[in-house]
Structure formats: structure tokens, C-alpha cells
Amino acid sequence: MTTPPDLTQLSPDQLRHLAATLMTQVEEKEKALRHSEQVNQKLTYEMALLKRHAFGKRSEQLNVLQISLLEEGVDADIAAIETELEELHLTADTPVARKTPKRTPLPPELPRTEIHHDPENDHCRCGCQLRRIGEEISEKLDYTPGVFHVERHIRGKWVCDQCETLTQAPMPTQIIDKGIPTAGLLAQVLIAKYADHLPLYRQEQIFARAGVAIPRSTLAEWVGTCGVRLQPLIDALREVLLNEPVLHADETPVPMLAPGKKKTHRAYLWAYATTPYAGLKAVIYDFSEGRGG
Template sequence: MIAEDLDQLDTAQLRERLLAMQAEIRFKQAIIDKLTHENAVLKRLKFAATSEAFSAEQKSLLEETLDSDQAAVEAEIEALQRKPVAKRQPRREVLPAQLPRREVRHEPEDTTCGCGRPMQRIGEDVAEKLDYQPGVFTVERHVRGKWVCRCCEKIVQAPVAPHVIDKGLPTAGLLAQVLVAKYLDHLPLYRQEAVFERAGHAIARSTLAQWVGECGVQLQPLVDALTAELLRQDVLHADETPVAMLKPGHGKTHRAYLWSYCTTAFNPVKAVVFDFADSRGGQHVRDFLGLPGTSAKPGWKGHLVTDDFSGYKACYELGIVEVGCMAHARRKFHELWAHHGSAVGEQALKYFGALYDIEREVANADYDTRLDARQRAKPVADALHQWMRQQRQKIPDGSATARAIDYSLKRWVALTRYLEDGRLPIDNNWVENRIRPIALGRQNWLFAGSLRAGKRGAAVMSLVHSAKLNGLEPYAYLRDVLERLPTLPASRLGELLPHRWAPLTSG
């Protein structure tokens, strides 16, 4: 077919196609060289880690991160080369005989030979995979019968089903359990190792780490599709929270950040995407949104709901519309009232309370109904604005009360923009609630072991937290995704996004 196509091309077209192919090869080779170098660095760090001054718990977390990163890099190289990477193949252990077993039989759809005679079963191949339901290990025995036609000497056998980890030991259920426990329940792999041992079968944390790394690579296209879906929405929330990241070779950590972007509570598309970055610089937001100067693709345009962190300011200069957070403005006056019994703080809270009362009335309404209700809020907002300006004239500069009032007055246009658009929320609390479980999880992580590990964690958390937003049980969702992903065409990847996902029905 290719030869026929080439015959129809003239010399100029052949040269153009050749140059394009050469450019693609150079690009892929550059990525392979980069990943190969990263793999070598990871191996060096893995062997050097024993000499660094970490506690036993920290060293365990570092080792699992390096194992996961190395498995992820090898999986990416293999995908680019389209051939297996030369790597040590671990000896596959025999699963304990005492574990319950469930047979899954795979037979050819048709056991009639082309000559018309029935084929005879002459044997079978059996592959055992380790499955896990919380607290209980079982073994899936995949039995593939062999059928032969004595006349034609033809053998037929059902093909091996594709799996997220090719020729791997774990089922999709076990992989989903490991990922959900690590990224939703915040259980490091060394703790999961102990949980599995109590369930009757010890799995080395290095093995668990390899599974995490390979799953991260396989799930990334789905996370990319979720990100693309998010960036098609007109209104987004954004927030960030610090996470310690280890600096191998230094024995220390530095402050990295997990950025969170999500749709509003009013949007029928419920999605949240986390993005891990090694700093709090505003360029990370611009990169994620693909704003001018950061991406070759058309940048996102819309309304961005944020707090007043300066890192977002450059986005507004590039065409993004700022929507302020009324909860942050209210919080300044609440602190005055709670800590000092301030009469100014108390009066301000009454105004804010009236604005929020109207929002609660239309929390589940459509955009037009919400916008109509907000016409009643405009006089309240205008009265609050006028009252603040009057109070500010009475208060000396530098006081806590002056700072609280100045915060609102300087941001008044952004804070009240929601009154003109029924799609916009009054505050940024929706995304802050999405990021709160991450802050709780930091107590168990201690730190992210590397930038790659942080990005992998952000990717998996994007899927499981989006599943929760859509009312799904994260384990059931992720197990189904891992089962279907290996055979699903790229064109149908959107079917697995949390807000579109539906379990397969039998029959």
C-alpha cells in the first residue's frame, strides 16, 4: 500500500514526506535520549539513596518514588521505540495455593475447522493473576483452551486479553486498589505492603512502586483528555497549595505546589485537574491555560475565579477575565470581629450575610433564574460599597480595619462581577474544598519524592477526585477504566472521562 502511494508522488512530494519523517524521527530520538538520561540518573539516585541522612520512613518513601519513576520512564521509552526496553525481568512468583481461585475461561468463538470438521480440545494454557477486594486476596485463573483439527493439523486458541501491565501479575482490581489507597486514602506503599501482608500475601513495595509508575503512564492520555475537556469550559476556579518535594542528593526538601483547576458547582460538567509544579510562579498557571507565549495551541479564554494571589495577575493582562472571591473579602472582617469584637467587622458581616442568603436561595437554579435573583443583591452590594468608603475615611492608615476595607475596595469590580453573570460563583470556596483533602494527605505523604512523582500523583488524583465529584465510587471507576483502557481506541477515550463514564452492562 505504501509503495503504491509513493508511486503516485512526484519528486518534490517525496522529498517533503522524507523531510517530515526525518524530523519526526529526530524528535522522537531526542525524547528517547532525554528519558534514557533521566533513567540513568534515577538508577544512580537509587543506589546513592542509602548514604543520605533520611529517617527509615523517609528512605522508604524515597525508594518507592524512585522505583515508580524508573518504571514510568521505561514504559515511556518502550512506547516511543515500539519495542521492549532491555530491563531486568523479575522472577514471577507462584501464588499461594491457599488463596481462593476463580476460573475465567477463554475459548474460541468457533471450533469448527475450515474443512467443516469439528476441532478437538488438546490442552490449555493457564495464567494466574492476583486480584484483591478490600481485605481479601483471590486468584483469577485465566484458562485458554487449545483446539486442533486432526485433519488439517490446525490449532486455534483464544488470544491473550490486553492488560494495562503486559504479562503482569495484578488484575485491574488490584492496581485500582493500590492507586486509590495511595492517591485518595493517602497510604504510602510501605503501609500498603503491611496491609497486604495481613491479608495473606506480601507484595514488595518495590513491585508496588513499579505498578504505580506503569499505571501512571497508561492513564496519562485519559488525564490529558480530561484537561482538554476542562479547558473547553468558559468559567474555571483555580487555587494552589504547598507540598514539600525532596531534592535527592541534598537530603532536604523544598516547597513545591499542587495547583488545582475545576469547573464551577453550576456546571453540569464536574471535573477537577491537579497540576504539580516545583514553584508557585505564575508561569505555571499560564502554561496550564496555554496563554500567549507559553503554547503553540490557542490559549484558554474565559472567566477565572481565584483568590488575590499575585501569580494570577499576568493572566488578566492576557485576556482572562478576573472573578474575585467574596469569601476572602468576608474573611478579613470576620477576623476583626472574632479577634477584636470590632463593630465595623460585625456590620460588614451583616452585609456579606445578606449577599450569601440570596446565593443560597438560587444555588440549584439555572443561570437565568440566578441572574434575576442577583438583581436583589445589587442594592445590598452597592450599600456595602458605600458604607466601606465612608468607614475608610474615618480610619487611619495601617490599621487592621483599614487593611480589611482596602482589600475589598481595591478589588471591588472583580468581587462583584458575579452579579452580572449567572454562570459565575460568588467565591472560590468550591475549588478550596477540592484541594482540602490534599492538604490533609500531606501528613501521610511527608513529601513528594520527585517532580515526576508529583506530576504522576496529580494525574491520578485528577481522575479519582473527578470521579468523586460525579458521585462515582473511585475504586469501581478506576478498576473499570484500567480494564477497558488497553482495548479502547483513542477516538473513544472520552467515554472513560468521569462525567461521561458508565459501567459496562452484561448482555
């Protein structure tokens, strides 16, 4: 058993170093704890759904179509949780186990638009002329109603023969890092699902008729990730709405299956909206497990 150090014998610098080390260890343990809690919530939620499907009363059992819609929501929630876990910057001791499905190549018959990304200056910092030695190409799938087309992002590689410096323009920021959908395609999926009430399985069929097979599970992952990416916008909109002098509010009771319990209890989905006479037309939704303030 290690004997604790005598703090009275340590210099001020040693005490500061010891305090910094302890704070780092505490932060790492807090991150690991948050990771474990997120994973536990996800697994508990999935287990409760599976138990209800398998052992629920006949009146509570779902048909194939209802299960399909529920699975879409589960896949989106799981993708959102995994995205949040990645943003926690976990330590190497607690890596995130994220599935990496094999991506099907985009159909070659789709029309393609080439977008070139080259350095703003064709001279190196040392003053010499840059020479192009190659390029990297990444394809993004875009969609306008009824028609797919592919954006080919071509990033040239330029090298300075004098100082052997490699220069390459950065890839534009994407909503889903290293993913194939453009912002336009993601907007189409979200608007069709939430504004037009078009389930993902129907969108899968529509996209297949347009020439691209996008699995429903992939669409659900896109929806979940977009939910996380849009959260700062939702928070900003909530702050603006709360500054309005008058708001309309409405509640909708929803049954909630709490983890570890065999029955549901009443939860609430609240809607807050500006009045018809307000300059800002906006609505936000807030889920609450009860009516407590």
C-alpha cells in the same frame, strides 16, 4: 571517504527511494535521541537524590520513614519512564534494559476462579470439527478489601485434524501486559495510596496479613505503569474541564531540586476544579516549574 552521489544523474524513482531512506534514518536517530534523553533524566534525578541523602545539610537529611516514602515515588517514576520508553518502539540498536525480577508463585491456598476462553466457533475455517489438544493457564491476582483470590484464565488449544490449523482464543487485554494484577487490585492500590493516603509500605504489610507478600518495589512499579496508562484519560478530562464556563484554581508552592544545581527553587502544583454547581465534578492537577504563562 565515500563520494556523495550526483543527484542530477538519478532518476525520479531513485530520488524518491533515496529520500525515503534518509527519512527512515532520521526517524531512527530521533528515537535513539529520545531514548538517551529519557535515560539521562532518570539517572540525573537518581543521582541528585542520592547526593542529597549522603551530603545534604543536617536539616535537609531525611529520616528512615521519609526516605522510605521518597523511594516509593522514585520507583513509581522509574517504572513510568520505562513504560514510556517501551512505547517508543525503539530500534534493535537501542533496546530498553528492563529488569525482570523472579516472580514468586501465588499461594496455592488462595481461592481460585476459573475463567475459560475458547473460540466462538468449534469448527475450523475449512468446515471441519476442531479437537481440543491442550490449554494455557495464566493466573491473575485479584483483591477485594481483606481477601485475595486468583483468576485462572484458561485458554484452550483447538486443532483441526484436516488442515492442522491451531485455534486459540486471545487473552483479554490487561493493564500491565504479562503482569499478575487484575484491574481490581490495581484500583485498590491506587485508591489506597492517593485517596486514603496509605503509603505503599503499609499496603505491603496489609497484603502480607491477607496471605500474599507483595514487595513495595513491585507496588511502586504498578503505580508508575498505571500512571502512564491513565494519561489518555487525564488528557481527555483536561479538555472537558477547559470547556467549563467557570473554574476554580489553586496553587501550592513546592521545592524543586533541579538536575545539576545544588539548591532548590520554587515550583508550583496547580489544581483546577469545577464549581459546586457544575454538572461535572472533577479536579485535575498540573505541575509547573514557574508562573510563566
